[in-house]
Amino acid sequence: MRRxxxxxxxDDVRVRPNRKGNRPRTNIRPKHEDASEGFVLTxxxxxxxxxxxxxxxxxxxxxxxxxxxxxxxxxxxxxxxxSGAKDTLARxxxxxxxxxxxxxxxxxxxxxxxxxxxNADQLxxxxxxxxxxxxxxxxxxxxxxxxxxxxxxxxxLTKSDLASAETLMESYGALGINYVVTxxxxxxxxxxxxRVREKLEGRITAFVGHSGVGKTTLVxxxxxxxxxxxxxxxxxxxxRHTTTSALALPLPDGTxxxxxxxxVRSFGLHHVDPSRVIHAFPDLEPGTEGCPRACSHDxxxxxxxQWVADGHADPQRLYSLRRLLxxxxxxxxx
Ligand SMILES: Nc1nc2c(ncn2[C@@H]2O[C@H](COP(=O)(O)OP(=O)(O)O)[C@@H](O)[C@H]2O)c(=O)[nH]1
Ligand SMILES: [Mg+2]
Ligand SMILES: [Zn+2]
Numbered sequence: 001m002r003r004x005x006x007x008x009x010x011d012d013v014r015v016r017p018n019r020k021g022n023r024p025r026t027n028i029r030p031k032h033e034d035a036s037e038g039f040v041l042t043x044x045x046x047x048x049x050x051x052x053x054x055x056x057x058x059x060x061x062x063x064x065x066x067x068x069x070x071x072x073x074x075x076x077x078x079x080x081x082x083s084g085a086k087d088t089l090a091r092x093x094x095x096x097x098x099x100x101x102x103x104x105x106x107x108x109x110x111x112x113x114x115x116x117x118x119n120a121d122q123l124x125x126x127x128x129x130x131x132x133x134x135x136x137x138x139x140x141x142x143x144x145x146x147x148x149x150x151x152x153x154x155x156x157l158t159k160s161d162l163a164s165a166e167t168l169m170e171s172y173g174a175l176g177i178n179y180v181v182t183x184x185x186x187x188x189x190x191x192x193x194x195r196v197r198e199k200l201e202g203r204i205t206a207f208v209g210h211s212g213v214g215k216t217t218l219v220x221x222x223x224x225x226x227x228x229x230x231x232x233x234x235x236x237x238x239x240r241h242t243t244t245s246a247l248a249l250p251l252p253d254g255t256x257x258x259x260x261x262x263x264v265r266s267f268g269l270h271h272v273d274p275s276r277v278i279h280a281f282p283d284l285e286p287g288t289e290g291c292p293r294a295c296s297h298d299x300x301x302x303x304x305x306q307w308v309a310d311g312h313a314d315p316q317r318l319y320s321l322r323r324l325l326x327x328x329x330x331x332x333x334x
Contacts, residue, residue: 032077032079032093032094034079035077035078035079035093035094036052036053036077036078036079036082037052037075037076037077037078037096038050038051038052038057038059038075038076038077038078039051039073039074039075039076039248040070040071040072040073040074040075040076040118040248041056041072041247041248041249042072042245042246042247042248043070043071043072043245043246044245046060047059047060047089048060048061048070048076048092050076050078050090050092052078052082052084055082055083055084056084057078057081057082057083057084057088057090058084058088058089058090059076059078059080059089059090059091059092060089060090060091060092061091061092062079062091062092062093064093065092065093065094065095068095069095069115070092070095071115071116071117071118071246072116072117072118072245072246072247072248072259073098073117073118073119073120073204073206073246073248073257073259074095074096074098074118074119075095075096075119076092076094076095076096077092077093077094077096078090078091078092078093079091079093098118098119099119099121100118100119100120100121100149100150100151101115101118101149102115102116102117102118102120102123102145102146102149102151102206103115103116103145103149103271104116104145104264104267104268104269105268105269105270105271116206116208116246116261117206117246117259117261119204120149120151120204120205120206120259121151121152121203121204121205122151122152122153122154122199122200122203122204122205122206123142123145123146123149123151123152123153123154123205123206123208124154124155124156124199124200124205124206124207124208124258125139125142125143125146125153125154125155125156125208125209126156126158126207126208126209126213126214126215126218127139127155127156127157127158127168127209127210127213128157128158128159128162128209128210128212128213128214129157129158129159129160129162129163129164129165129168130159130162130163131159131162131212132210132212132213134157134168135210136168136171136316136320137320137323137324138209138210138264138266138267139155139168139172140280140281140320140321140324141266141267141269141324142208142209142267143177143280144269144272144276144277144279144280144324145267145269145272146280147276147279147280148269148271148272148276148279148280151206152178153177153178154177154178154179154180154199154205155168155172155177155178155179155180156179156180156182156196156207156209156218157169157179157180157181157182158181158182158183158213158214158217158218159182159183159184159213159214160181160182160183161183161184161185165181169181171314171316171317174283175282175283176282178199180195180196180199182195182196182214182218187217187218187221190221192218192221193218193221193222196218196222197222197251197252197255200222200251200255200256200258201251201255201256202255202256203256203257204248204256204257204259205256205257205258205259206246206259206261207219207258207259207260207261208261208264208267209263209264210263210264211262211263211264212263213263215260215261215263216260219249219258219260222249222251222258223249223250223251223252223258245262246259246260246261246262247259247260269324274296274325277321277324277325278297278321281317281320281321283312283313283314283317284304284307284313284317284318284321286307286312287303287304287306287307287308287312287313288303288304289303290303290306290307291303291304296325297321297322297325298322298325298326304318304321305318
């Protein structure tokens with residue numbers, strides 16, 4: 001489990017170039033020295049809910065942070081009223097360096113990228129086996145985002161009471177992707193939570209997926225024990241969570257964090273270099289060895305057609321890769 005609160009380094013001292021001489025800006029340093037370290041749990045209408053020594057402190061970004069934003073999962077330094085009492089508002093004066101950044105754009109042609117979650121080390125890609133139908137291309141997009149951000153993907157296949165998991169398990173399991181299958185019954189008897197928790201121990205896992213796939217239901221099941229003992233309320237300061245912002249929730253016994261996120265319709269990948277997209281297709285990647293230099297993988301000489309024809313990979317996967325590259329390239333041209 002990662003620790004928060006031990007991190008101090010030279011970034012604390014803000015030395016700005018000063019043309020008139022080398023007089024240090026002593027007015028900033030002392031203010032930061034008594035700052036407390038916290039962990040951003042959620043963002044609600046511009047107010048950040050920060051966990052500091054077991055209390056939830058509502059804070060806003062200090063003006064001196066400028067355009068730098070703090071997001072769920074960020075480790076931050078906070079000053080001001082840290083009592084957590086109602087109607088108090090503390091200030092975030094520093095955002096620690098992030099170990100990972102999960103980003104998305106609303107669409108591939110949307111240059112405005114949003115940081116979804118900071119410091120996660122695992123991405124749980126939640127897909128319902130029915131209602132809504134699985135969308136392998138969305139899964140592939142999430143995989144690209146995960147690999148690009150350095151997060152380990154975990155495929156969570158929900159609603160196996162409605163449809164079989166076999167096809168998806170086979171195709172993604174064959175790629176070496178970790179997966180877990182859950183059903184309504186297993187949610188009710190606690191088996192689902194038990195099995196999923198095993199994959200989450202000691203990690204910060206962000207849950208993403210299309211709206212309606214069962215993310216919030218699952219996340220609630222995962223943290224249920226804690227909610228029953230009232231800890232979740234102490235941490236979030238509120239009851240039911242309507243998923244409009246990401247929300248970090250601690251797993252029981254401090255064994256990790258789960259981060260529920262709002263449903264995504266698409267997972268725009270404007271920020272991902274096209275040449276890196278292939279890494280999310282480990283079944284196809286070795287087939288690119290025979291490609292011409294700087295192959296777009298969607299041209300006459302692309303070696304992937306032969307790779308698939310020889311039975312090394314499923315043609316659907318090549319189709320998915322090409323769709324993904326094509327939708328990305330559309331914006332390159334404009
Ligand atoms: N049949 C079935 N329904 C489920 C399962 N998990 C969740 N649901 C239902 O799916 C709907 C959407 O769930 P929700 O957790 O809000 O999805 P989210 O939008 O991904 O957060 C709700 O009506 C849940 O009761 C499951 O394993 N099986
Ligand atoms: Mg939800
Ligand atoms: Zn190629």
